[in-house]
Amino acid sequence: IIPPISLSTTFKLAPSGKADSPYYYTEAGNPTRTALEENLAALENAGHCRIFPSGMAAIFSITMLVKSGEHILADEDIYADTISLIKKILQPTHGIEITFTEFTDIYAVKKSLKENTKLVFFESPTNPTLKVIDVEEVTKTVKNFNRDICVVVDNTFISPYFQRPLSFDVDMVIHSCTKYINGHADVLMGAVMTNCEKLDQHLYQMQKCTGSVPSAFDCYLVMRGTKTLHVRMRTHMENAIAVAKFLETCNQIEKVLYPLLESHPQHQIHMKQARGMSGMISFYIKDDEDGSATKMFLNNLQLIQNATSLGAAESLIVRCDMKYEEFSPPLRKGVANNLVRLSVGLEEKEDIIEDLKQALDSITDASGNLESKSGDNHSDFELINSTKGD
CATH class of the missing domain: 3.40.640.10 (Type I PLP-dependent aspartate aminotransferase-like (Major domain))
Incomplete structure (x- = not known):
């Protein structure tokens, strides 16, 4: 049921000197x-x-x-x-x-x-x-x-x-x-x-x-x-749809990029060739040239970890321009210091959204000139639950 781990780097040869099995040295096969x-x-x-x-x-x-x-x-x-x-x-x-x-x-x-x-x-x-x-x-x-x-x-x-x-x-x-x-x-x-x-x-x-x-x-x-890929991918997608729709309601966000959103420029192409989407979301934060609001947002996240890589059980976020600073246009096209990439994990989507909300609110509190599109009439519970069933 569980394939064994073959740690051997070499395998026994037949008396003729030829391989006694499909394997003889682990570079060639294991x-x-x-x-x-x-x-x-x-x-x-x-x-x-x-x-x-x-x-x-x-x-x-x-x-x-x-x-x-x-x-x-x-x-x-x-x-x-x-x-x-x-x-x-x-x-x-x-x-x-x-x-x-x-x-x-x-x-x-x-x-x-x-x-x-x-x-x-x-x-x-x-x-x-x-x-x-x-x-x-x-x-x-x-x-x-x-x-x-x-x-x-x-x-x-x-x-x-x-x-x-x-x-x-x-x-x-x-x-x-x-x-x-x-x-x-x-x-x-x-x-x-x-x-x-x-x-x-x-x-x-x-x-x-x-x-x-x-x-x-x-x-x-x-x-x-x-063995759990299918289960994980469905949950990544469910969480990411909820997060992407939440981010589109936030006035601190300039633009959300997620192929399952109808606002995505290649949404129809994605729907033609894929049968879903992972937990990858990129979005632009409304920011000044110095990127101070983006840095504040990242620093105030609590559940979501500021780390590179993606596709893990944990939600990970990173500023996208880190690896592209050495490149000149067009290879930097769209990669600005206010673009962040979020790998939505397997945590409860309500917890992910709440963490994003409090970190975005920290920008509003600091600048005093940004308000959520959802206004003050919606509770956190209503905002989170508006994404359920999508």
Whole structure:
């Protein structure tokens, strides 16, 4: 019922000197790792899965498909460390050409494709501005230009429970298993799923030749996490819908970004390609240039922890510009010092909302010029319960 943890780094060989089983050395294969890879492949409806010690290790292994002189086309709004990998290592050291463009604009994607384009990379929803990219439309555009271009989607922000990009002819799907798939903020791991045997063999060689594999114990922990993925994701979504609707009532908030809200600019696209949404919300706080109101809000939170990462049982919040300060536009587009990213956890939604309310009220109390749209005629109880049943 529970797959055993195989801690051995080496396995007994037959008298002939050949492997007596599918395993001979843990870089090349481990029974616990195999069990998790089969598990994750099933979640994404994929034929193959390879796991790595981190999400960035998984992304790096994919980029090793691209040779010097070839071209990567990427969305402008992707994880900051992915941008750093491309700009600081792949471009200067490996001689790889790179173009960043706006993937919500199909014409811009088409115009940016080149004869030497090898890899197209994007996230949906994106980190941190939660743009939703039409996965099917982008993939179709790329494949019509050149069927051999590899299309890669980072699906970390929504999990395979709500979205499966391989069904839209995508070549590879990435997950930082550190986030929702594990769900408990105690494992660092990445995964790549594909239906292509050739791509899977490339990933296997990256595991084997670079030793880029996670421990058996970490594999066991992530397998345990997958057993509750469906339950956790439904609760993350239920809580996030309530929180997002509450935030839209607050006069201290400039804008709320959550794909299930009808106010989201790509709401209809999200509803077409996904069957729900995770607990990820980003929102802009009304603030001065110095970001003092945003800092005050973050400092006054009590239940919600000011910490990076996401997808854990605990609600986590972070100011989005921390990792993007070194980048110039357009890679900072939308990432201002008043943009915060909230990973809504599994606590009672009433408690999450109450914590947000008291922290936002601290801004009002300090400035004296902001009032809640809900007014003084609504009690906290009424405000919280207005979100129930959505």
